[in-house]
Each structure stands twice: as C-alpha cells, then as structure tokens.
Amino acid sequence: MAKKYDFKASELPISPMTLTTTLENPTGGWRSFKPVIKNKTAPCTATCPTKVLIPHFIDSLVKGDLDMAANLLHRNNPFPSITGRLCHAPCELPCNRGKYDEPISIKQLERFVGDYYLDKKGKPPRRETGKRVAIVGGGLAGMAAAYYLRSKGHEVVIYDRNPNLGGYLRYYVPEYRLPLAVLDAEVGALERMGVKFVLNTEVGKDIGFEELKEKYDAVILAHGSSAPANPDFPGVELLKSGWDLMKEVREGARPKVSGKVAVLGNGYTAFEVARVLRRLGADPFVIYPTAKIRIPFSDREIFTLAEEEGVKFFFAKVPLKAERRNGKVILTVAEWDGKDIVPATEREMEFEEVFLAYEGTADHGFLPDTIRTDGTLKADRRSGETPLEGVFVAGESVSGPSPVVNVIYSGRSVAAAVDAYLRGRTYTPESMPEVVGYERIVTDYFPKAPRVPEMRLSPTERIHSLTREEVLGYTQELAMKEAERCFNCGFCNACGNCYVFCPDYTIKWVHGRPKVDYEYCKGCGVCSEECPRGVIDMVKEREF
Amino acid sequence: MSWAWVEVKPNENDLMHPGHLACQGCGATIAARLALKVLGRKAVFVIPASCWSVIDGAWPQHALQIPVFHTAFETAAIAATGIRAALDMKGKHDVHVVAWAGDGGTFDIGLQALSGAAERNENIIYITYDNEAYMNTGIQRSSSTPLGAWTTTTPDERPEDKPKKNMMEILAAHRVPYAATASIAYPDDFIRKLKKATQVKGFRFIHLFSPCPPGWKMASNLSVRSARLAVETKIFPLYEIEDGEVYTITHWPKGLPVEEYFKLQGRFKPVLKDPDRLAYIQRYVETQWEKLVRLHEASHGYLPEEARATIRSAI
Amino acid sequence: MKLIEKSQYTVLKGNYAVAHGVRLARVEVISAYPITPQTTIAEKLADMTATGELKARFITVESEHSAISAVIASSLAGARSFTATASQGLALMHEMLHWATGARAPVVMVNVNRALAPSWNIWTEQTDSLAQRDTGWIQIYNESNQEVLDTTILAFKIAERVYLPTMVVLDAFILSHTSEPVEIYPQELVDEFLPPYEHPNAINFDDPRAIGAFARPEYYMEFRYNIQKAHEEALRVFKEETELFADMFGRKYDTVEEFMLDDADYVLVLAGSTATTAKYAVAQLRERGEKVGIMRIKLFRPFPVEDVRRVLSGRKKVAVIDRNVSFGHSGIFYMETRAAMYGAKDRPPIFGYVAGLGGRDVRPQDIIDIYEDMKRREEPENIIWKGVRV
Structure with a gap:
C-alpha cells in the first residue's frame, strides 16, 4: 500500500502540489503472474543433431558481429564450413518461419559464417590439463572430438592410416562438393590448436590398441565405416567399385566412362557416384532399393541435384544377377517391396558398366572381443562409453553410415564424456530448454520476405566440371538479408519490445538487456505477449 | 536491427516512474511513456479529468518526472493555452505545453475548448489518449465509443449504434497545421509523428489509440495486440493531416477482417453474435477506409503499390 | 515632485477604470469572453494589448468557462492573470471558481453585477456574484469608478499575498457605463505598491511537480483548512x-x-453604487433631524464580522438593503449581517429589504421609504420587498 504521511496543515504547500513520487508504491504486490525472461530452444536448434545455437549466431550476424557469430556457431559445431556444404540441414524443416513464408536458409548462413572464420580459428587452449587422449581415425568424428577435447586443454593425438586427415571427406567426396582447401583449412585449424597427428599409421597394424590404451588416459575409437559392404549376388565381382571411382576422381584421375551406366547403392554414395559419372560423360542410372518417396530426407538434396543433372533412376529395384556379354553388363533386377522381391518382376537391363556404391560398414577387427558383439561395438550412443574403461567410441564406427552433422555431434558429445571422465566427473548429456512453437511467434513484427536464394551453378554448368564448386553460397550482403528474416525463436536478441511496451516502466534496460523490476511490475503480461520470439513466460506468482 | 530502436532510445527520457496507479496493461501509460521519450523534461502535461488524473498518483505522489497541471474535465485545451501564454510572457519558448486528455475530455465535454484553441491556432500539442469510453468512471459510452461496442450505458441488449465521432475530420476542418492518428502498438510511427509535431508551430493534435483492458473486457496482456489489430483491420487507420488538407496514410494495413480485432474483446460480444451487424460494420470500415485512401491519393497525386491491396473493389 | 503628483485626472467609465487598473497592475495574461455589460473591459484591454500599452497576452476564448480556466492555468504558470465577466458568464465559470481557490491561483476577476436570466436582463443585480459566495473567492464591492480602479490594483496585491482568487465587483451600467472623474496613478507608483508576481508552487521545470493531484480523505481536509486560514x-x-x-x-x-x-x-446597510443614492437620501434625512447613517459593505469575503459588529452594536434598528435575493430565504447581505450579529452585544433588530432587482432604479425616495418603513415596524422581517407590485 501507499506510504502514509502525517502532514500537518502548516506543513503543506500552498497549492495542492505533489511532494514525492510514486516510487513509494511497490506495485509488485498487485501481481498474480510474473514475467520471467528465459531463453528457450528454437525448433531448428532442437532438431539439429549437434544443437547448433542457430538463433544466437544469426542474431550476431544481423548485428554485424561476425566474430561473435562464429564463436556461437563453433560452440556446438566445429566445422561449419563442412556442414555448410554437406549437411542435409534438418534444422530448416521445423523452422517457424517456414509456417509463415519460407524457412531460413540456415545452412547457407552457417557456411557463410564458417567460411568467414575459416582462417581465423584454431587458437590453442588457455590452460593445459596434462591429460592425453588418443583418437583412432581422423575422419569427421575424430576431428570433431579432437577439436573439443583440445579446446578443453587436453593433449590430443589423432592416429590415421591415411597420409592426411579427413577420411571419407578427403578421399571420396568430390571437389565440386567440398573443396579440399576447405578441409585443409579445418585440419590446419586443428593443427594450430595443437592437436597432434600421427599419420600413415594404422591401429592394429602399426601400433597396437593395447599400447594406445596404456600410453593415453583415454582412447576414442573413431575409425568410421568405410569397409565395403556390397550385397552378395551372382556376378557382383564383375562390377566396378563406385568408391574407387570417387577416390580416383578426387585424386585427379578422369577415367573414360561413356554410355549407359548403372550405379547400385542404397544411400548418399550412390547418388554421388552417379553425379561423378555424369560429369565424366556417362549416362548414369541409379538402381535404388526403395520408392522415390522413401528416399531419406538426408539424401533428398543430393537426389534433387542428381536428378537436375540428368541422372536417371530405377526405384524400388534390387539387382539379382550380373553378367558380362559382348563387353556390356547385363543386370537382372527385380522389384523390391521393402521386404521381399516382388515375384515375376525380373528383367534384364544392359549397361556399359555397373558401379557398386553401397554405404560402407565399420571394421572393428583390431579391437578386443570385450567391446564387440557380432561386429557391432558395445557402446553408449551418446557418451560413447564402452565396457573398457577409458575407451570411447564415436561416429560411424558405432552408428553406421550417418549424415555429417550426426557424426559431428557424436564427436562432440563423446568429447564431452571423455572430458568428464578425465576430470573425474559424471557425464550428463546436455539438456535443452523447452522448444518455442510457432504460436509463440508474434509474426506481426516480421514483414513477409522470401528466402534469399544462394548462388548456385546451373545443372548444365555443374555437369561440365568436377572441380568447380556447385554451390557458391552467400555474399555478406545476401547473408545479412537472409539473417534478418530469422525470428530468433526463443532467443532474446534485445529487440526492446518488452522495454518499449511496458506500461509500468518496470522492464529496465540494463547493459543492453531487459531486466524486470519485480518491486513494481504489476504482471500485466504485455511484455510476454509482445515478445516476438517467445522468450518471456508468465509464471504464476502464488496459488489462490 | 529491431524496429524498436529506430525511434526509441533505451534509457533516454524515461520520465515515468513505476508505482503509478494505472491498471495492469494500461495503454495510456504506454502512451505517456512514449510521448515523454520525445518531449523530454522540457514539457508540461495538462491533464483534465481522465484516467491519468488517477494514474499520475495520489497526493503527495506523482509519477511523471515533468510538471503536471491537473484541470477540470472540459478545460484541457484552454488550460494548456493559459500555461502557454504565461510561459511565453516569461520568455520560456523552449518548452512544450501538452494537453493530455482522454477521449471523453476531447470528443465530448472538452470539445468546445478544444475547438477554440484549435481555431485560434494556439501553440500547444493536444494529445488525446483514446480508450473509447469513460473508463475512469466505470466504462460509460462516449462519442468515441465505436459502433457495436458494449459499455455500461450501452449494454449488450442495446450496444453502441452510432459510429465513433471522427475527431480528425473535426480538427481538419479547423485547418490546424498538424493532426495525426497514432497507436501505442506502433511506437515508431507515433514517435515520428510527435517529433514532427514538436517541430511545427501552432495547434498540433494527436489522436492516440490506447486500449483499456478492463474497459474492453480483455486480458491485460492484449492491450498492444488489440491496438495493432485495430490498425491492421483498418478500424483505426494511421495517418496525418497537414494544414487540414494534405492527407498522408503512414501505415498501410494488412486489411484483416474486423472480427480479428473484435474477438479479442468482450465488449464486442453482441456484434460477434450478430452476423448482420458484423457485416454492416465491416462495410462501414471499408467505406471509411476507401474515403481516406482517396484523400491520400488526392493529396499526393498517386497511391503506393501497397495501397491497392487494401481497397476492396467490390464495395 | 512626488510621484502621486504625476497622476492624470480624466473622466472614465467604470469599465475603463477597470482596464486602467489592469494596465497599471502590469497583468501578463488576460482572457475574457464578451458579455454585456462587461464587454467594454475586454475591448479596452484588447486595445491596450494590441497597441503595446499593456504587454500581455489576450486570449480571446470561446466561453467564460475557458476564460477563467485559462487564467487559473496561467496564474499557476507564473503570470499575473486577469479576467472579467458578468452574470451568466460568472455562473458558467462556477466550477472553475472553486478550482481557482483549490489550486490557490491568485487571479483577479472583475464581475460587473448583472441579473440572471430568464428573463433576459442585462441590468444590475448582485445575485450573480453573491451566488458565488462559497467558492472561496475574496469578493470586494465598489461604489465609484475611482474605487473600481483602486480596488483592481489592491485586489492583485491582496490576492497575491494570500494566494486566493479575488473578485472585484461593480454595478452594471450605473458604474460600468457611467463616466466619472478618475485619478490615474503614475505607473512607477503602482509598481512600488505592487511588486512583480511570484507563486511558490508555480510550474517549475527544474522541480517537476503535479499541481492539483487527487488527494484521498486523509489529506484533502488539511488543504481546505488552509484555505479558511488564508481567508482569515x-x-x-x-x-x-x-x-x-x-x-x-x-x-x-x-x-x-x-x-x-x-x-x-x-x-x-448596503453595498455597491446604491450606497451613493442612499448617502444622498441619508443626507436629506439628517437635515430632517433623523439620526441615520450608512454602513457600506466593501469586503464581502472574507466577511468582516468584527467590523460589522463594532459598527452595528448598540444601534436602535438596522435595515439591510439587498439588490439580490437568495430565494427561499432573504437578501444575502441581510443574511450575512444577521449571522455576524448573532451573539453580539447590544444586538439591534435587523430588517431585510430587497430592492432594485434586474436594474430597477433605487431612487433616494425609495431609500427614505425603506428607512421610514423600518422605523415603523415593530418586529424585524427577513424579506420585505421594496417596490414590487403585488
């Protein structure tokens, strides 16, 4: 209640003039609900396997602070230049903006910020812990784990059988899709951070697993899934390897292939091999085991690219037999309903060549039986913990073929588990605050604006080069324009609405951020209602 | 960059103390806060009987950090004139004298003094924060109460059957140098207009739409949203009139159906139950809007592209 | 040469005497709305402000209600302020008369006494100003044009010392439109008498306060008490x-x-210009040996109870002649005089006469008739109508 005074008549001013201010009224007592400013999870972040802080980094981008944007982006994704090219971008599917006009082009923004920061990153940690971690396999999972463990101050040594890091990305993914320069820069950043590489060294052959276990405080197995896993049917040995083709082409070879060729596969690699073949001058057909609508979302983008380029498809078909006749390959295929071959659907197809491009599998041959059951590793999917103390598994070696972002997440989460292990703490998987739905977005604050298209080569331009990058991304101008479309769901970007609209001036602006003055806030809820991005909740003050 | 910071500067001229006596979600306090952001300390508010007679605080307290002169219901414009005259005589030409009145004190009882001051082109700024009824006395109709609305004197059985008085046309007829509508939901627009008003000499009028959650029978958190919908449904267009003749629409609304606005508020319950009345109001709104668009067109010689979409050719 | 010797003697109508008083008081804000018989005050002041003879803002408002509202506001914004009206205009101002007192705005208003409608009547009667008795204004009644000028100046001085609004009252036509010789003082002398106006609670941008904020029952009454003290x-x-x-x-x-x-x-007992007529009649009565005199009430609010008692105690009989009436009771000066005498020592019987309403002439013979009627009467009566055809 208002403060009471006991003025005598003689103490009053002549006119009925006020003497003090309403600051004496703690109107917070009127409140039955109180506003709580609390960041939430955007649907994009919630969907992103590695939980990239998307609204956060886009906000910094909008504000022109590219370094901050990069820092926020790298917090959960060490290689945005790679994901910005290869990720299937599941984040864009649930984007709230998609329910309004079109989803934000998150992947391209990620790529823009990643590329901006590519040469700047790679700072050694401030403090060394003295703990040593060996990582078996320098593919994406191993690199990601190395990045986070090193930034925590641990000594990290990556063992790889190849002459350089990158694994599948370096030796198979074509240049037009991921320029080597990008990968080299990421590897360079790891080097600058102080990650050590032991190359041309295969664990199990050049150095024993047990030896590693003894020499290091922890070992992460990130040896991937690159062992061939072709189906078994008569004549399969007559067919060529798509993997080898990709590898040759990546190394600079341009084998002559022409005419009708087929690619047999069950995922990303099949589409990519077909695209390489198209560029080499052939007329590729992909024989794919499921129906078109069953192509997983993660392969949709590459499928579309392939289709645009003139790659043809036979869906829901499986090979039964391969023969060579008159220098051609005769392939017998049949319809496949997902479980069985459909009877009486066999037919023969004639190709110049047939390439096998099935997704690989992991080879755990070098590991002790204690952590294996029937060729799969016994490991926790998130922490990578195995029955062997100090031994963790990350990436495709445990998950099988996976989209790049899932592999990165695996590397990141296993790194967190290893870090906890090295520090003697219990690993707790990160949790996410509640997700902001479209109903919490006040779309009135966002003028409709179409998604800014990224620069791309046309299909005709694409099929004429195996080296020219097919997606060129955004210029800074385009990136800013697209970034401004972002709702920044659940992330307080200090837009000021709550401050501007507070009828009681109880939302103060402190160090560039809103702060509720609960002494006076009457709990009207205008701030919550007008927060464009669902950051402010009204929480019941007390029970009635 | 957020729109909010285009015209509003954080922590600049925050001249309204909390602890004031407005109801939760009061639009009139948002209005005053925003106005003071433009006017700064060199301003005096003349407040006739209205919600703000209470909001500013009970003696000995006072929320606004500028001088306030309380005056009788019908005297906002003339009391402001008197203060202006005194300050001018004292050589204080650099301060703004602002009549800060509700709709009753403007549209009804204060109309005579307002007309006098407007006609004499007194050098004052008159801002009416319009909550569309006598709210401070407990929600009785005023001539600002809109078509179809419930008030305690236009009960559900006989809701308001006359359209809101068109104050802007009355002011335009006085040929005042500057008159504008504004809404608390569009602070940038309001602040731009008030800034413009401060740069004009003579009588300046701002009709500021300012929702009243209790009086409109709606939740307190909806005051800004309802104000926004009033604009976007074309019920309360944002425009300005210079010298009584040059009309400029400052915000082209989305043209949402009027129900979108009505359904937030309990006071329009009788309309929502009566499809004929609803259709009538929608037609009325369209006609009024089209007239305004034509005035804009006549003033400027053309219409922007976004204007075309807001006119229903079928009328 | 003394300053007073620089005075100019001229012949002025009462309304122009008001205007000169306002000019000499260096009023800064004037607001007025025309009403007969006040109009020539507004006209003269409009002339004076237009020529620069008086440096003031003249606000030509659209009603008396606005006229008084403007000057209350300007007064609390630090400017010496003046308005003038009559009759209907004063009645229209009623709400703001209370406001002026409550806000403690020391504005000065001249009211030219005129009867209230209907029937329409523009001639003199005191009911308009006396009906505003309880608004808290100081009220001063005048008998001559010189007194009108002097009282206008005095009114500002008194009002600004006690922060109470003050009404200077003169009779319609009998004073307002009748020419009399008037001494107009030199400005320097008036400036010596009347210092520049200041109000301690005036609008101040360096110390922003709200003037007139609502006060709850626990505070309101002390302000009212202070108004009474200010009247005292x-x-x-x-x-x-x-x-x-x-x-x-x-x-x-x-x-x-x-x-x-x-x-x-x-x-x-009477007030205003009728006193002049009465003085003439009393002089005649004195020649006849009648022991009769006049008490003219100049200050009506605050009511000079002590002076009234001093003058009237011990007399044989008193007749109060009212050019006004409070329907249902009596003439208002009568009522006030009788109330003041209640409990006084040697209280004489007091007789109430109502005469000259709506500008009906009150002639010397009427005064003599009243005197004789009073002498004749045994028992006092509250209301004795003089000159009404019944």
Whole structure:
C-alpha cells in the first residue's frame, strides 16, 4: 500500500502540489503472474543433431558481429564450413518461419559464417590439463572430438592410416562438393590448436590398441565405416567399385566412362557416384532399393541435384544377377517391396558398366572381443562409453553410415564424456530448454520476405566440371538479408519490445538487456505477449 | 536491427516512474511513456479529468518526472493555452505545453475548448489518449465509443449504434497545421509523428489509440495486440493531416477482417453474435477506409503499390 | 515632485477604470469572453494589448468557462492573470471558481453585477456574484469608478499575498457605463505598491511537480483548512494593504465604509453604487433631524464580522438593503449581517429589504421609504420587498 504521511496543515504547500513520487508504491504486490525472461530452444536448434545455437549466431550476424557469430556457431559445431556444404540441414524443416513464408536458409548462413572464420580459428587452449587422449581415425568424428577435447586443454593425438586427415571427406567426396582447401583449412585449424597427428599409421597394424590404451588416459575409437559392404549376388565381382571411382576422381584421375551406366547403392554414395559419372560423360542410372518417396530426407538434396543433372533412376529395384556379354553388363533386377522381391518382376537391363556404391560398414577387427558383439561395438550412443574403461567410441564406427552433422555431434558429445571422465566427473548429456512453437511467434513484427536464394551453378554448368564448386553460397550482403528474416525463436536478441511496451516502466534496460523490476511490475503480461520470439513466460506468482 | 530502436532510445527520457496507479496493461501509460521519450523534461502535461488524473498518483505522489497541471474535465485545451501564454510572457519558448486528455475530455465535454484553441491556432500539442469510453468512471459510452461496442450505458441488449465521432475530420476542418492518428502498438510511427509535431508551430493534435483492458473486457496482456489489430483491420487507420488538407496514410494495413480485432474483446460480444451487424460494420470500415485512401491519393497525386491491396473493389 | 503628483485626472467609465487598473497592475495574461455589460473591459484591454500599452497576452476564448480556466492555468504558470465577466458568464465559470481557490491561483476577476436570466436582463443585480459566495473567492464591492480602479490594483496585491482568487465587483451600467472623474496613478507608483508576481508552487521545470493531484480523505481536509486560514489572513492583509494604499495614493478604504454613523440610531446597510443614492437620501434625512447613517459593505469575503459588529452594536434598528435575493430565504447581505450579529452585544433588530432587482432604479425616495418603513415596524422581517407590485 501507499506510504502514509502525517502532514500537518502548516506543513503543506500552498497549492495542492505533489511532494514525492510514486516510487513509494511497490506495485509488485498487485501481481498474480510474473514475467520471467528465459531463453528457450528454437525448433531448428532442437532438431539439429549437434544443437547448433542457430538463433544466437544469426542474431550476431544481423548485428554485424561476425566474430561473435562464429564463436556461437563453433560452440556446438566445429566445422561449419563442412556442414555448410554437406549437411542435409534438418534444422530448416521445423523452422517457424517456414509456417509463415519460407524457412531460413540456415545452412547457407552457417557456411557463410564458417567460411568467414575459416582462417581465423584454431587458437590453442588457455590452460593445459596434462591429460592425453588418443583418437583412432581422423575422419569427421575424430576431428570433431579432437577439436573439443583440445579446446578443453587436453593433449590430443589423432592416429590415421591415411597420409592426411579427413577420411571419407578427403578421399571420396568430390571437389565440386567440398573443396579440399576447405578441409585443409579445418585440419590446419586443428593443427594450430595443437592437436597432434600421427599419420600413415594404422591401429592394429602399426601400433597396437593395447599400447594406445596404456600410453593415453583415454582412447576414442573413431575409425568410421568405410569397409565395403556390397550385397552378395551372382556376378557382383564383375562390377566396378563406385568408391574407387570417387577416390580416383578426387585424386585427379578422369577415367573414360561413356554410355549407359548403372550405379547400385542404397544411400548418399550412390547418388554421388552417379553425379561423378555424369560429369565424366556417362549416362548414369541409379538402381535404388526403395520408392522415390522413401528416399531419406538426408539424401533428398543430393537426389534433387542428381536428378537436375540428368541422372536417371530405377526405384524400388534390387539387382539379382550380373553378367558380362559382348563387353556390356547385363543386370537382372527385380522389384523390391521393402521386404521381399516382388515375384515375376525380373528383367534384364544392359549397361556399359555397373558401379557398386553401397554405404560402407565399420571394421572393428583390431579391437578386443570385450567391446564387440557380432561386429557391432558395445557402446553408449551418446557418451560413447564402452565396457573398457577409458575407451570411447564415436561416429560411424558405432552408428553406421550417418549424415555429417550426426557424426559431428557424436564427436562432440563423446568429447564431452571423455572430458568428464578425465576430470573425474559424471557425464550428463546436455539438456535443452523447452522448444518455442510457432504460436509463440508474434509474426506481426516480421514483414513477409522470401528466402534469399544462394548462388548456385546451373545443372548444365555443374555437369561440365568436377572441380568447380556447385554451390557458391552467400555474399555478406545476401547473408545479412537472409539473417534478418530469422525470428530468433526463443532467443532474446534485445529487440526492446518488452522495454518499449511496458506500461509500468518496470522492464529496465540494463547493459543492453531487459531486466524486470519485480518491486513494481504489476504482471500485466504485455511484455510476454509482445515478445516476438517467445522468450518471456508468465509464471504464476502464488496459488489462490 | 529491431524496429524498436529506430525511434526509441533505451534509457533516454524515461520520465515515468513505476508505482503509478494505472491498471495492469494500461495503454495510456504506454502512451505517456512514449510521448515523454520525445518531449523530454522540457514539457508540461495538462491533464483534465481522465484516467491519468488517477494514474499520475495520489497526493503527495506523482509519477511523471515533468510538471503536471491537473484541470477540470472540459478545460484541457484552454488550460494548456493559459500555461502557454504565461510561459511565453516569461520568455520560456523552449518548452512544450501538452494537453493530455482522454477521449471523453476531447470528443465530448472538452470539445468546445478544444475547438477554440484549435481555431485560434494556439501553440500547444493536444494529445488525446483514446480508450473509447469513460473508463475512469466505470466504462460509460462516449462519442468515441465505436459502433457495436458494449459499455455500461450501452449494454449488450442495446450496444453502441452510432459510429465513433471522427475527431480528425473535426480538427481538419479547423485547418490546424498538424493532426495525426497514432497507436501505442506502433511506437515508431507515433514517435515520428510527435517529433514532427514538436517541430511545427501552432495547434498540433494527436489522436492516440490506447486500449483499456478492463474497459474492453480483455486480458491485460492484449492491450498492444488489440491496438495493432485495430490498425491492421483498418478500424483505426494511421495517418496525418497537414494544414487540414494534405492527407498522408503512414501505415498501410494488412486489411484483416474486423472480427480479428473484435474477438479479442468482450465488449464486442453482441456484434460477434450478430452476423448482420458484423457485416454492416465491416462495410462501414471499408467505406471509411476507401474515403481516406482517396484523400491520400488526392493529396499526393498517386497511391503506393501497397495501397491497392487494401481497397476492396467490390464495395 | 512626488510621484502621486504625476497622476492624470480624466473622466472614465467604470469599465475603463477597470482596464486602467489592469494596465497599471502590469497583468501578463488576460482572457475574457464578451458579455454585456462587461464587454467594454475586454475591448479596452484588447486595445491596450494590441497597441503595446499593456504587454500581455489576450486570449480571446470561446466561453467564460475557458476564460477563467485559462487564467487559473496561467496564474499557476507564473503570470499575473486577469479576467472579467458578468452574470451568466460568472455562473458558467462556477466550477472553475472553486478550482481557482483549490489550486490557490491568485487571479483577479472583475464581475460587473448583472441579473440572471430568464428573463433576459442585462441590468444590475448582485445575485450573480453573491451566488458565488462559497467558492472561496475574496469578493470586494465598489461604489465609484475611482474605487473600481483602486480596488483592481489592491485586489492583485491582496490576492497575491494570500494566494486566493479575488473578485472585484461593480454595478452594471450605473458604474460600468457611467463616466466619472478618475485619478490615474503614475505607473512607477503602482509598481512600488505592487511588486512583480511570484507563486511558490508555480510550474517549475527544474522541480517537476503535479499541481492539483487527487488527494484521498486523509489529506484533502488539511488543504481546505488552509484555505479558511488564508481567508482569515486576507482580512488582516486587506487592512494592511488599504492602509498602505492610503499612505501612497491618498485614498482610504476599509472593509466597511461608515457614513454619518457617529450618533446614528438607525443604520442602513448596503453595498455597491446604491450606497451613493442612499448617502444622498441619508443626507436629506439628517437635515430632517433623523439620526441615520450608512454602513457600506466593501469586503464581502472574507466577511468582516468584527467590523460589522463594532459598527452595528448598540444601534436602535438596522435595515439591510439587498439588490439580490437568495430565494427561499432573504437578501444575502441581510443574511450575512444577521449571522455576524448573532451573539453580539447590544444586538439591534435587523430588517431585510430587497430592492432594485434586474436594474430597477433605487431612487433616494425609495431609500427614505425603506428607512421610514423600518422605523415603523415593530418586529424585524427577513424579506420585505421594496417596490414590487403585488
């Protein structure tokens, strides 16, 4: 209640003039609900396997602070230049903006910020812990784990059988899709951070697993899934390897292939091999085991690219037999309903060549039986913990073929588990605050604006080069324009609405951020209602 | 960059103390806060009987950090004139004298003094924060109460059957140098207009739409949203009139159906139950809007592209 | 040469005497709305402000209600402020008369006494101003044009010492439109008497306060108490200032004027210009040996109870002649005089006469008739109508 005074008549001013201010009224007592400013999870972040802080980094981008944007982006994704090219971008599917006009082009923004920061990153940690971690396999999972463990101050040594890091990305993914320069820069950043590489060294052959276990405080197995896993049917040995083709082409070879060729596969690699073949001058057909609508979302983008380029498809078909006749390959295929071959659907197809491009599998041959059951590793999917103390598994070696972002997440989460292990703490998987739905977005604050298209080569331009990058991304101008479309769901970007609209001036602006003055806030809820991005909740003050 | 910071500067001229006596979600306090952001300390508010007679605080307290002169219901414009005259005589030409009145004190009882001051082109700024009824006395109709609305004197059985008085046309007829509508939901627009008003000499009028959650029978958190919908449904267009003749629409609304606005508020319950009345109001709104668009067109010689979409050719 | 010797003598109508008083008081804001018989005040002041003779803003408002509202506001914004009206105009101002008092705006208003409609009537009657008795204004009634000018100046001085609004009252036509010789004082002398206006609670941008904020029951009453105290103070201030005025300008006014009262058994009590007629009649009666005198009430609010008691106690009979009426009771000066005498020692019987409403002439013979009627009567009566055809 208002403060009471006991003025005598003689103490009053002549006119009925006020003497003090309403600051004496703690109107917070009127409140039955109180506003709580609390960041939430955007649907994009919630969907992103590695939980990239998307609204956060886009906000910094909008504000022109590219370094901050990069820092926020790298917090959960060490290689945005790679994901910005290869990720299937599941984040864009649930984007709230998609329910309004079109989803934000998150992947391209990620790529823009990643590329901006590519040469700047790679700072050694401030403090060394003295703990040593060996990582078996320098593919994406191993690199990601190395990045986070090193930034925590641990000594990290990556063992790889190849002459350089990158694994599948370096030796198979074509240049037009991921320029080597990008990968080299990421590897360079790891080097600058102080990650050590032991190359041309295969664990199990050049150095024993047990030896590693003894020499290091922890070992992460990130040896991937690159062992061939072709189906078994008569004549399969007559067919060529798509993997080898990709590898040759990546190394600079341009084998002559022409005419009708087929690619047999069950995922990303099949589409990519077909695209390489198209560029080499052939007329590729992909024989794919499921129906078109069953192509997983993660392969949709590459499928579309392939289709645009003139790659043809036979869906829901499986090979039964391969023969060579008159220098051609005769392939017998049949319809496949997902479980069985459909009877009486066999037919023969004639190709110049047939390439096998099935997704690989992991080879755990070098590991002790204690952590294996029937060729799969016994490991926790998130922490990578195995029955062997100090031994963790990350990436495709445990998950099988996976989209790049899932592999990165695996590397990141296993790194967190290893870090906890090295520090003697219990690993707790990160949790996410509640997700902001479209109903919490006040779309009135966002003028409709179409998604800014990224620069791309046309299909005709694409099929004429195996080296020219097919997606060129955004210029800074385009990136800013697209970034401004972002709702920044659940992330307080200090837009000021709550401050501007507070009828009681109880939302103060402190160090560039809103702060509720609960002494006076009457709990009207205008701030919550007008927060464009669902950051402010009204929480019941007390029970009635 | 957020729109909010285009015209509003954080922590600049925050001249309204909390602890004031407005109801939760009061639009009139948002209005005053925003106005003071433009006017700064060199301003005096003349407040006739209205919600703000209470909001500013009970003696000995006072929320606004500028001088306030309380005056009788019908005297906002003339009391402001008197203060202006005194300050001018004292050589204080650099301060703004602002009549800060509700709709009753403007549209009804204060109309005579307002007309006098407007006609004499007194050098004052008159801002009416319009909550569309006598709210401070407990929600009785005023001539600002809109078509179809419930008030305690236009009960559900006989809701308001006359359209809101068109104050802007009355002011335009006085040929005042500057008159504008504004809404608390569009602070940038309001602040731009008030800034413009401060740069004009003579009588300046701002009709500021300012929702009243209790009086409109709606939740307190909806005051800004309802104000926004009033604009976007074309019920309360944002425009300005210079010298009584040059009309400029400052915000082209989305043209949402009027129900979108009505359904937030309990006071329009009788309309929502009566499809004929609803259709009538929608037609009325369209006609009024089209007239305004034509005035804009006549003033400027053309219409922007976004204007075309807001006119229903079928009328 | 003394400053007073620089005075100019001229012949002025009462309304112009007001205007000169306003000019000499260096009023800064004027607001007025035309009403007969006040109009020539507004016209003259409009002339003066237009020529620059008086440096003031003249606000030509659309109603009396606005006229008074404007000057209350300008007064609290620090400018000496003036308005003038009559009758219907004053009645329209009623709400704001209370406001002026409550806000403690020391505005000065001249009211030219005129009867209220219907029927429409533009001639003199005191009911308009007396009906505003309880608004908290100081009210001063005048008998001559010189007194009107002097009182206008005095009114500002008194009002601004006690922060109470003050009404200077003169009769329609009999004063307002009748020419009399008037001494107009030199500005320098008036400036010596009346310092520049200041209000301690005036609008101040360096110390922003709200003037007139609503006050709950726990605070309101003390402000009202202070208004009463200010009225009590006003009575003392009136005495002081009229003394000072007499010293500086040579004309002595008091709360009541006493005429031929030294040995008077009978007293006629009245206010305004009728007193002049009465003085003529009383002089005739004196020639006939009648022991009669006049007490003219000049200050009506605050009511000079002590002076009234001093003058009337011990007399044989008193007749109050009212040019006004409070329907359902009596003339208002009668009512006030009787109330003041209640409990006084040697209280004479008091007779109430109502005469000259709506500008009907009150002639010397009417006064003599009243005197004789009073002498004849045994029992006092509240309301005795003079000259009504019944």
